[in-house]
Amino acid sequence: MSKIKLHSQHLRSNLDILAKKAGGKEKIVAVLKDNAYGHGLEVFAPKVASFGITHAITRDAKEALSIENLFQDIIVLSEHKEMFFKHPKIIFAVNEFEALKDAPSGARIALKTDTGMHRNGIKLDELEDACAIISQKNLSLHSIFTHFRSADEISGEFFWQRNNFDEVKKRYANISKRYSLPKVYYHSCNSAALLRCGKFDEDFARVGIAMYGYCDMSEAFGRFDLKPVLELFAKRVSTRELKHGDCVGYGGVYEASKDMLSSLYDVGYSDGILRYNGRGDLKTTNGSLILGRISMDSMSIESAEEEISVFHDVSAWAKYFNTISYDILVKLNAKIPREFV
Ligand SMILES: *Cc1c(COP(=O)(O)O)cnc(C)c1O
Secondary structure (H helix, E strand, C coil), rough: HHHHHHEEHHHHHHHHHHHHHCCCHHEEEEECHHHHHHHCCHHHHHHHHHHHHHEEEHHHHHHHCCCCCCEEEEECCCCHHHHHCEEEEECEEEECCHHHHHHHCCHHHHHHHHCCCCCCCCCCHHHHHHHHHHHHHCEEEEEECCCCCCCCCCHHHHHHHHHHHHHHHHHHHHHHCEEECCCCECEEEHHHHHHHCCCCCCCEEEEEECCCCCCCCCCCHHHCCCCCCCCEEEEEEEEEEEECCCCHHHHEEECCCEEEEEEEECCCHHHHHCCCCCCCCCCCCCCCECCCCCCCCCCECCCCCCEEEECCCCCHHHHHEEEEEHHHCCCCCCCCCCCEE
């Protein structure tokens, strides 16, 4: 059976780096959406909590309820408005103005504002009406937040969006007085924004990928010494000798350039790794060549080890598939056993 080992020391070290940058662990909101980016929510969340992180983010209410005992506050990012409910720890992100009208009285909410990404969030000129509804319906406004569209790119984008969010803060300071609304928390930074922002001066940073050990940003932003937490292992099923000229797997795409050993390992694309088509070199952690196309439940590798690390740093896989590390991690099938080492 394939398995995933999670490196506890790497997680601790990443969190230390991020907490230092944010000005304390209490300022880190651990983004645990989508099965903790494929790391396994059930295993990952208790470990994060044991390292002193008190705030978390999930995608939906179901994920939030499954970890409610571990954290002080949990923000749910993209739940449908019909699913909002009143809960002492769960805070629902309001992603459009309309969603405020349906929110049950007393529910805890975080107001998403659109500062330039134009994916969702209320507009600046809707802020006053939003506050009126929040006040009328007695909603509990935890925070106001936004998301950067190009935090990891070298350009001026980050700065004009940050200025737009400063404008949101100014307006709320004014409006809240008139509607007797409380002070709220502000958060705008994801991993890349936190790491690049200079002096961090908000209440929270929403940290996902950097906690898991990645941040694919230009080195112009600095070097951060993050360490990948997740490592995928496969177990050997069988071994055979290939003669020079033998072709391996579907389509016979790999042709042995010499006599060599080939073993079949029990990880395939049904486990959520992207399907390598046998073209161009793709290698395992120790540099062993994957031979030919990956099958549904298995793949051939030039190795005879009982257990092999398929990947630890997924950057090489992301590069091969022309995608980002998030994409490689989050797809890993939830049924693969995960454990901290
Ligand atoms: C996923 C997500 C994050 C985390 O982003 P990373 O780049 O993984 O740090 C933060 N905020 C929002 C709104 C998100 O959807």
